[in-house]
Amino acid sequence: MRVGILGAGAIGFGMAAFLNDAGHRPTIWSPSGQRTRTLAGGAPLVATGAIETSFVPRVAADAAEAVADQDVVLLALPGNGHKMAMDAIAPHLQAGQIVVISSHASFGALYLSRLLARRGVSVPIVAWGTTLTTGRQTSDTQVNVNTVRQRIDLATVPAASIDAGHAICTELFGDRFVRRDGLLAIALSNLNPQNHMGIALCNLTRMERGEKWGQGENVTPAVGRLLEALDAERLAVAEAFGVQVRTIFEHFSLSFHVPMASVSAMNQEMHAAGRGGIGPDTLESRYVLEDVPFGLVPTARLASLAGVPARLHESGIAIFGAAYGRDFAGENDLLPAVGLDGLGPEDLKRLATAGYTPDTAV
Structure with a gap:
């Protein structure tokens, strides 16, 4: 499968190494371009530790290229980069693609749902409670993977997309995903x-x-x-x-x-x-x-x-x-943009379950 990875830090590199070893085709995009400059020149990405591999990944020059023709778009940035990345990819996402947020932060899935609903586009948004790997990036081309997690909590927006989200994540990363009861569970699952x-x-x-x-x-x-x-x-x-x-x-x-x-x-x-x-x-x-x-x-x-x-x-x-x-x-630039102000607990539960629609994404 073709997977566009947004982020070129330890988590993005670890994810790319795992996917490549599993026979998939990862593309890496660094928003600043700094961490992929050497890779873009043809240098191999080298993973050590829990994943041992070396390969030359495809590198995207911008958000549009990172999203174009991908089966899955995977966000692997720190939380303070989520809104920026979502703003960058939202104009380019199309029906038939799936977005995975690794790991989900601050109701970002609802923010992306709102951006897409304003375009009249609906794609399953998969929220993970944590990351697939842990580790440390040791250079612009190297990552030391400390561990690959056995279990990852998962939910989707809208909640009705859970079967598709679970199936695609299992196909990419193996049988390690635990379905949780909606985005609220994931919002409280990241330890x-x-x-x-x-x-x-x-x-x-x-x-x-x-x-x-x-x-x-x-x-x-x-x-x-x-x-x-x-x-x-x-x-x-x-x-x-x-x-x-x-x-x-x-x-x-x-x-x-x-x-x-x-x-x-x-x-x-x-x-x-x-x-x-x-x-x-x-x-x-x-x-x-x-x-x-x-x-x-x-x-x-x-x-x-x-x-x-x-x-x-x-x-x-x-x-x-x-x-x-x-x-x-x-x-926190996500919470003010999600539209939670004035919502009560039951309103929030409904929004976390259904996501935004063109009628509600004002």
Whole structure:
């Protein structure tokens, strides 16, 4: 299958390597063009770690080329790039294509649904609760893939497209997808923001000093308890909206192939096996710059809408804002564009199920 990948970072490279090895034809587009300049010159993309491969990918010069003639368009950018990418591809998407968002953030699927409805175009939009791979980009042509996840939560907009979305993802990436009950479940299924908040907050000076430190190694019992408490808040919000989501214990066990135990114990086992990963070595990390505005802020907003306390999430947003001197809630450019203002819980459930139509996408 032909797959246009929007993004040329660690996730985009890992996705391209996986697809190429599975016999598909990935095309990579970097919005800035900087990360694909060497690849465009014919250099091979080299993956190491959980995926070992080397191949020369096709490189798209712009969004139109990234979308043209693709069976699937896969968004693999940080959350702060989602709106920009959706604005770029929406004029070029056509009926018969499928869009996959890996991973979904801040109701972006509804924003894209709104853009397409204004054109009178309808395509299945598949939202993943997390990414297929984890890892780190080591150069403009190399990625080290830390792990390939065994299970990924999935939903579609509109919800009636779930069969098509599940089938296409399974054909591309194998039998690893768990259907969830709509976009609200996916909006509350991405554990990266809460986990990265606890890890970054408790290791902030390491990040600021540029130290090299083991991430799993430093999920100590105290940090593990903080992550578990954050998870309890998220689970309470999901329960209030009547959706089922994976727990943090299931997440670590299934994603990183360790027996279920406390969060700290699972991270220590990952570290002992050499799969604990390396923590961020800069304050300019997606753990904060992406996950706070596009992960913690939407969860806190859903909690407020449901009338559920989320003091840890709200405190994390405030503490990071103070430490960075930034208004992270104001940096989310998706939420104001989605059209959630004035919606109640039931209205939001209906919109998350049906998506926008030409009549409602004003």
